[in-house]
Structure formats: C-alpha cells, structure tokens
Amino acid sequence: MNKFTHQQPVSENVLFRFLISPERRIFRHLLFIVSIGAVLYNSASVIKNPVVIFTYFIVLFYVNMYLLVPKLLFRNKNIAYCFAVIGILVVVAVCGYFFNPFNKDHGLNIPLFSFLTVLLLAASASIKLFQKGMMDKQLIYELKQSKTDTELEQLKNQINPHFLFNMLNNANVLTRKDPEKASQVLVKLSDLLRYQLYDSARDKVLLTSDIHFLEDFLNLEKVRRDSFDFLISKEGDLSGLQIPPLLFISFVENAVKHNNDPAKASYVNLFFEVRNNQLFFKCINSKPVLKPEANPGGLGLANIRRRLELLFPASHSLRIEDDAETYCATLTIKL
Secondary structure, eight states: OOOOOOOOOGGGSHHHHHHHOGGGHHHHHHHHHHHHHHHHHHTGGGBSOHHHHHHHHHHHHHHIIIIIHHHTGGGTOHHHHHHHHHHHHHHHHHHHHHOOOBOTTTOOOHHHHHHHHHHHHHHHHHHHHHHHHHHHHHHHHHHHHHHHHHHHHHHHHHHHHHHHHHHHHHHHHHHHHOHHHHHHHHHHHHHHHHHHHTGGGSSOEEHHHHHHHHHHHHHHHHHHOTTEEEEEEEESOOTTOEEOTTSSHHHHHHHHHTOOOTTSOEEEEEEEEEETTEEEEEEEEEOOSSOOSSOSSHHHHHHHHHHHHHHOTTSEEEEEEEOSSEEEEEEEEEO
16 A cells, blocks of 8 residues: 655654653663673773772763753753863862772872763763754654644645535525436535545545545536536556545636636546556646636635645645646646
C-alpha cells in the first residue's frame, strides 16, 4: 500500500529517543557511571583513593546537570554560571593542595585536575543543552503538526457545506420541473453524503473510492443538465493507492460551476494516471461563450491550493491553463 511521506518527528530517531526520552533515563545514567568507573579502574595505579575521585566526578556531573545548568544557564544567568564554575575550580585547587587523592609518588597535578573538572562540566552542560534543544524541537514539531491538522480539518469542513448546499439547491429546482429527476438526484445525493460523512472523515481513502465519488457527482450533474457530458480516464495501477479524502472535488466543482453554457453542450474530462511513482490528475472543462465575471478558481481552488501546501509541501505541482475555450488544472503528486 502506497503512502505519502511526511516529515518525521524527532522522537522517531532512535539515537535522539535514547538521549532525550525519560523512559531511557536510567540506561543513560548507568552508561555514564559505568564509563567513569571503567576509566578510574584503569587508572588505579596512580590513584590512592579511587572511591573519592569517583564520588567527586559523579557529584560534580549531576550537580552541574540538574542544578547549575537548569537554574543558571537555562535562565540566561551566564555570568553567575561562570562564577559558579570558577568557584568550583578554586575549591578543587585548595582541597587538592591539602588533600591529595592521587598516589603520593606522583603528586596532584592541579592544572590537569582542573582541566578534567572543566571537561566534565562542559560535557554535562552540553548533554543537558542538547536534550533541551531536542525537546524544544520536538515541541515545535508537535505544535506545527497540531496547527496543520486543525487547518486541514477547517479546509475540509469548508468543502462539505458548500458542496451540500449546491446539491440541495439543484434538487429543490428539479422537484418543480421534473420530480422523477429530482428523485434520482436525491438517491445519488444520499450516496455522496454517505461518502462525505463516513469515508471522508478518515485521514486517507482509496483513490478508486474518491474517483467513484467524483463519478457520482458528475452523473448527478448530468441528470440536472441535458447538455452536459463528462469523461473519466484511468491509466496505470490505481488499486490500493490511498490519498487524502476530497482531494479533487474542488477542481470538479469549479469545472462544473463555470462551464454551464445554454448555447452549446459543455463537458468536464478527468484523467487519472499512476506512472513512475507519481500520480497525475488533469481536469479539463469547456468554457461558455459568455464568460462569467467571477474568477473560475473561486474559494474552492484557494482551499485546494492550501490543502496541497499542507499535505504535500515539497512533493506536488499544480499548473493552471486558462485559454479561450477550455480551463485545465493539472496536478502531479509524488508517491
């Protein structure tokens, strides 16, 4: 089954999920503690009291990560954080002068020990800043996704009432002119509403179902207008392909709305083709001799443009060709 690709959230990356997920916090801490212990174990020949050094590194790491960085760096108190680091280094130097946890034969290299302290502080601060950055990025993604979903739902809701109003108005006109045709319209309208109320509520529908919906819509229009004809062409393997619901109805609605011509027969031709991992859609309609003042695009086309930008931001192209006799909309979507 083909699916359209969307940007993946940060949380779906395995490495990022390990580094920022609260559920994996205990594994991250165990990995750090084991790493520090392994380094000190391999340095036992120059360390008189490895437990003291191990405790110092662990306490320093977590005090910086869970106290200094959140309370100072995250609150833009950079100068206070620098003074805190300098204070730690002074305490280390003074304590190291009177209490040497290393082997007495080697003595305490205060510059080296200070460098290791700064390195450990930088490492813990970097980890915390990285986690915060990834969590902020994830939050931004979720907010954007929520906004996108809300806007898509609003756009889809704009389509349904507009379409329903047109069809009910058509049926109302036919009840006076031709009750039999009005009955046919209402039967077909019930099928269309069933699709809109149930199938279009889902995120994806089968392309074949959406085409069948368009066919019912055009058949309904053919019942209403004797001088109207349509064609639906399908090429390639369309079976199993899923698309967002009501993706093409705005094109067809506009085509039907703006091609009514009492002087001659009018038509709407739809072409669907799947080729080279792309879906090609073309909607061609005739234009009346007397051109309507309204813009053929209208609100429906503005909605579909916005939906396409939200659904396929970098994987679609839409071309509009408007000449003297026909109006053509061509849409290409990468699968």
